[in-house]
Amino acid sequence: MAITVETHDRLDDAARALASDQNARFHGGGTLVMRTVNEGDEPFSKLVLTRDPAYREIRSSGGSVVLGAGVTMSAILANRELSFLHPVARSVGGPAIRSAATVGGNLFAEAPYGDFTTALLALGASVEIAGSGGQSSIDDWLRDRDRNRNRLVRAVSLDRVSDDRSFRFRKISRVKPKGVSILSIAAYLPGSGSRITGARIAFGNMAEKPVRSSGAERALDGQSINEQVAEAAAAAALDGLNPVSDAIASEWYRREVAGVHLKRLLIEG
Ligand SMILES: Cc1cc2nc3c(=O)[nH]c(=O)nc-3n(C[C@H](O)[C@H](O)[C@H](O)COP(=O)(O)OP(=O)(O)OC[C@H]3O[C@@H](n4cnc5c(N)ncnc54)[C@H](O)[C@@H]3O)c2cc1C
Numbered sequence: 001m002a003i004t005v006e007t008h009d010r011l012d013d014a015a016r017a018l019a020s021d022q023n024a025r026f027h028g029g030g031t032l033v034m035r036t037v038n039e040g041d042e043p044f045s046k047l048v049l050t051r052d053p054a055y056r057e058i059r060s061s062g063g064s065v066v067l068g069a070g071v072t073m074s075a076i077l078a079n080r081e082l083s084f085l086h087p088v089a090r091s092v093g094g095p096a097i098r099s100a101a102t103v104g105g106n107l108f109a110e111a112p113y114g115d116f117t118t119a120l121l122a123l124g125a126s127v128e129i130a131g132s133g134g135q136s137s138i139d140d141w142l143r144d145r146d147r148n149r150n151r152l153v154r155a156v157s158l159d160r161v162s163d164d165r166s167f168r169f170r171k172i173s174r175v176k177p178k179g180v181s182i183l184s185i186a187a188y189l190p191g192s193g194s195r196i197t198g199a200r201i202a203f204g205n206m207a208e209k210p211v212r213s214s215g216a217e218r219a220l221d222g223q224s225i226n227e228q229v230a231e232a233a234a235a236a237a238l239d240g241l242n243p244v245s246d247a248i249a250s251e252w253y254r255r256e257v258a259g260v261h262l263k264r265l266l267i268e269g
Pocket residue numbers: 025026027028029030031032033034069070091092093094097100101102103104105106107108109112113114115116149151152153154178179180181
């Protein structure tokens with residue numbers, strides 16, 4: 001099928017073009033969408049792009065950071081103020097993929113991808129939709145993701161993490177350093193003194209999209225991290241979650257290892 005390519009100077013015009021045509025798809029870095037074009041396995045007839053500078057902008061003010069949806073993993077790695085996100089950005093593919101892969105595209109990436117989004121979920125990011133789409137919490141946005149396919153993401157915003165100990169990320173894969181994840185874990189552990197308040201623990205690749213572990217979060221809240229607390233969080237990690245079986249790992253395997261890796265992340269950092 002012939003595909004039309006439309007490039008807009010302004011994000012809002014690109015958003016309108018995307019929203020007005022069910023057969024249109026947005027092209028971010030193209031690492032996933034161009035695969036689909038080449039394989040012809042999804043019937044769409046238009047690719048929408050934007051050259052709006054705001055789309056690729058990184059803005060910091062006070063304690064918060066706004067990442068334009070077109071910011072690439074490489075751009076994050078080149079930004080010192082975003083050092084807390086470097087382990088996450090570095091975990092996405094190899095150098096060629098990272099130079100194209102965007103934050104916005106990662107929000108739509110299905111398992112086994114979506115490592116960056118797992119971190120955004122733990123960090124409690126907000127997702128801003130272009131046009132008059134407003135803003136939603138990443139939890140709500142992920143819940144409604146399938147309905148958001150024709151809404152252009154403008155940016156994500158999040159609080160900057162200044163204390164390295166309060167945000168941790170680990171990707172578990174069979175092939176190092178670039179394999180896809182069996183699972184990834186992101187842990188946001190804010191607190192006052194040594195006690196954690198408002199823990200957010202997210203797993204990637206346990207389901208078709210990143211999910212939070214409310215069991216682990218409950219086990220950590222109000223506690224200081226030690227062997228016993230980490231063990232309790234690991235034991236509760238899968239409460240209410242149903243890991244998937246796929247070509248990378250079985251449900252059984254994911255159940256066996258998720259708590260082990262969460263405990264290591266909590267104890268070792
Ligand atoms: C070899 C290889 C290795 C990879 N390794 C990893 C990995 O380790 N971890 C990982 O998480 N991912 C990985 N990926 C997947 C992918 O590269 C990343 O998830 C990347 O962040 C996707 O971003 P993109 O800009 O390339 O998305 P695109 O391909 O441009 O788009 C993907 C989807 O998102 C939609 N989209 C993109 N941007 C927006 C926007 N702003 N608003 C609305 N819709 C939008 C597109 O329409 C499309 O449906 C890999 C891919 C390949 C090919």
